[in-house]
Amino acid sequence: xxxxxxxxxxxxxxxxxxxxxxxxxxxxxxxxxxxxxxxxxxxxxxxxxxxxxxxxxxxxxxxxxxxxxxxxxxxxxxxxxxxxxxxxxxxxxxxxxxx
Numbered sequence: 001x002x003x004x005x006x007x008x009x010x011x012x013x014x015x016x017x018x019x020x021x022x023x024x025x026x027x028x029x030x031x032x033x034x035x036x037x038x039x040x041x042x043x044x045x046x047x048x049x050x051x052x053x054x055x056x057x058x059x060x061x062x063x064x065x066x067x068x069x070x071x072x073x074x075x076x077x078x079x080x081x082x083x084x085x086x087x088x089x090x091x092x093x094x095x096x097x098x099x
Contacts, residue, residue, distance in 0.1 A: 005086045012081070020077050027069035035061050 007013045038061045039054055046053075078084050 005083045006081045007083050016077055016081050020073050023073050023076075024069065027066065027073070031062055031065040031069070034065050 007016060035058050038057055042054065042057055
């Protein structure tokens with residue numbers, strides 16, 4: 001039987017979510033730096049070409065970095081709060097019955 005998650009406590013959940021959103025603010029700033037670096041690199045290699053290439057590159061880099069940061073932040077929050085430990089996994093008992 002799985003135990004209760006620490007995220008069920010509103011105070012603890014508030015602290016965990018504020019830490020997550022602080023991480024996302026830092027990653028948003030880093031994303032803008034990555035976009036500027038990517039656009040500068042494209043301009044250095046190809047010069048001034050179609051604006052559509054720069055818009056697509058900025059959107060692609062921004063989307064990839066922010067999505068990666070959001071998903072990894074959720075993984076860190078889930079693991080750091082002990083939320084992963086309170087999940088009942090019946091499959092793992094079938095694989096290794098020694099536990």
